[in-house]
Amino acid sequence: MTPPGPDPGQGTEREPEPDDTTPPPTRRRPGGRTARIRTQVLDAVLAELGEHGFDGLTTDAVAARAGVHRTTVYRRWGDVGGLLADVLDAASDDDWQPPDTGSLEGDLAALNQEIQTALTAQPPIVTALIAASFRSEKAAHAQQRLWEGRYARCEIVVSRAVRRGELPPHTDARRLLIAATAPVYHHLVLLRTPPDPQLPGHAARTAALAAAAGAFAEPRSVSRS
Amino acid sequence: MTPPGPDPGQGTEREPEPDDTTPPPTRRRPGGRTARIRTQVLDAVLAELGEHGFDGLTTDAVAARAGVHRTTVYRRWGDVGGLLADVLDAASDDDWQPPDTGSLEGDLAALNQEIQTALTAQPPIVTALIAASFRSEKAAHAQQRLWEGRYARCEIVVSRAVRRGELPPHTDARRLLIAATAPVYHHLVLLRTPPDPQLPGHAARTAALAAAAGAFAEPRSVSRS
Numbered sequence: 272m273t274p275p276g277p278d279p280g281q282g283t284e285r286e287p288e289p290d291d292t293t294p295p296p297t298r299r300r301p302g303g304r305t306a307r308i309r310t311q312v313l314d315a316v317l318a319e320l321g322e323h324g325f326d327g328l329t330t331d332a333v334a335a336r337a338g339v340h341r342t343t344v345y346r347r348w349g350d351v352g353g354l355l356a357d358v359l360d361a362a363s364d365d366d367w368q369p370p371d372t373g374s375l376e377g378d379l380a381a382l383n384q385e386i387q388t389a390l391t392a393q394p395p396i397v398t399a400l401i402a403a404s405f406r407s408e409k410a411a412h413a414q415q416r417l418w419e420g421r422y423a424r425c426e427i428v429v430s431r432a433v434r435r436g437e438l439p440p441h442t443d444a445r446r447l448l449i450a451a452t453a454p455v456y457h458h459l460v461l462l463r464t465p466p467d468p469q470l471p472g473h474a475a476r477t478a479a480l481a482a483a484a485g486a487f488a489e490p491r492s493v494s495r496s
Numbered sequence: 497m498t499p500p501g502p503d504p505g506q507g508t509e510r511e512p513e514p515d516d517t518t519p520p521p522t523r524r525r526p527g528g529r530t531a532r533i534r535t536q537v538l539d540a541v542l543a544e545l546g547e548h549g550f551d552g553l554t555t556d557a558v559a560a561r562a563g564v565h566r567t568t569v570y571r572r573w574g575d576v577g578g579l580l581a582d583v584l585d586a587a588s589d590d591d592w593q594p595p596d597t598g599s600l601e602g603d604l605a606a607l608n609q610e611i612q613t614a615l616t617a618q619p620p621i622v623t624a625l626i627a628a629s630f631r632s633e634k635a636a637h638a639q640q641r642l643w644e645g646r647y648a649r650c651e652i653v654v655s656r657a658v659r660r661g662e663l664p665p666h667t668d669a670r671r672l673l674i675a676a677t678a679p680v681y682h683h684l685v686l687l688r689t690p691p692d693p694q695l696p697g698h699a700a701r702t703a704a705l706a707a708a709a710g711a712f713a714e715p716r717s718v719s720r721s
Contacts, residue, residue: 477712485705
């Protein structure tokens with residue numbers, strides 16, 4: 272269950288298929304052969320990325336590992352950037368929901384904990400995907416779409432807090448969520464400080480205190496109230 | 497005047513010297529020939545990075561642009577990672593100080609504005625250096641050192657606020673500074689959202705409100721008070 276960071280591993284368990292000329296096995300995945308090949312190829316991208324990083328990632332190695340023809344990969348994904356973009360788009364296609372702990376600070380702390388876990392996981396798939404987004408425009412746009420989708424899903428954390436009376440009605444959910452999560456990304460992705468077990472909770476508490484002090488009140492709400 | 501983000505352009509104005517076998521000109525820079533060659537080479541790195549990005553950066557192109565022998569560059573910097581690391585180390589070697597506006601929120605807003613300006617400048621040197629830190633271990637460590645130095649210099653913003661009575665004495669300066677600046681980096685470097693003129697001020701106000709609510713009080717201060 273990964274949050275604004277992607278969770279590309281979910282729902283992509285690998286099925287053996289040595290070559291895409293092989294007849295489909297009896298037990299088929301939903302979506303049939305095309306979907307099955309996509310799963311194999313994207314799993315292979317993740318495995319190659321985890322083992323070799325972006326610099327070791329090639330469409331040929333992915334095709335070989337997935338057991339599909341090179342031309343299948345070239346035709347459908349084009350290049351490494353196209354493969355990474357599809358990995359990120361596939362990660363969005365899940366039923367992930369933000370934590371529901373009963374309080375704003377609790378939800379934000381649990382969310383930050385998920386982000387910290389994803390960003391410190393081994394092999395470092397999530398950080399490798401973020402790093403790849405500095406190399407490929409296609410991957411960068413897919414990473415943007417993934418984050419946008421994750422933050423949009425997280426807005427329910429704020430609307431629940433509003434319903435509970437923890438926050439004023441016109442609270443800028445996105446600004447609050449960015450304030451809560453940005454320090455975790457900043458430490459682990461940019462500053463590259465060692466993981467601090469207190470960081471997820473601290474950043475959550477900071478955002479919750481700022482929210483209670485009106486830091487995310489929308490200007491409209493001021494004029495309307 | 498760039499803040500936790502580097503300002504590699506400062507103090508590296510280029511002097512013409514077509515080849516390092518040329519006798520030194522009459523007006524010499526402090527530090528002599530070695531320092532002059534370093535300036536020329538690091539300027540060339542910045543110019544090449546700004547024009548071609550990391551992927552177009554080669555030691556040969558840097559040597560040619562700087563007008564020095566290739567062997568001089570190889571011997572002293574080794575590779576592109578070594579060149580980038582030295583650019584970042586040179587950026588630390590300045591007299592930059594954080595803004596002093598008379599209030600915590602004002603200082604943080606001015607600091608964030610400097611960061612936003614650096615991260616949206618054209619050519620995008622600062623973001624290219626951050627991107628390069630995902631490609632080269634040497635550059636990554638130098639970027640870490642630069643940020644560490646910048647955040648350390650910024651701690652005076654917090655100690656001034658403590659002296660003015662804006663903050664309790666035992667305030668975790670680093671956590672406050674990270675909370676204030678992280679949203680700007682998160683938006684512009686990772687989420688890649690279009691620059692929002694309100695972002696620097698919003699993030700500053702959020703951190704200042706959280707600070708006033710005790711978000712960055714150190715546990716020691718609680719037990720001591």
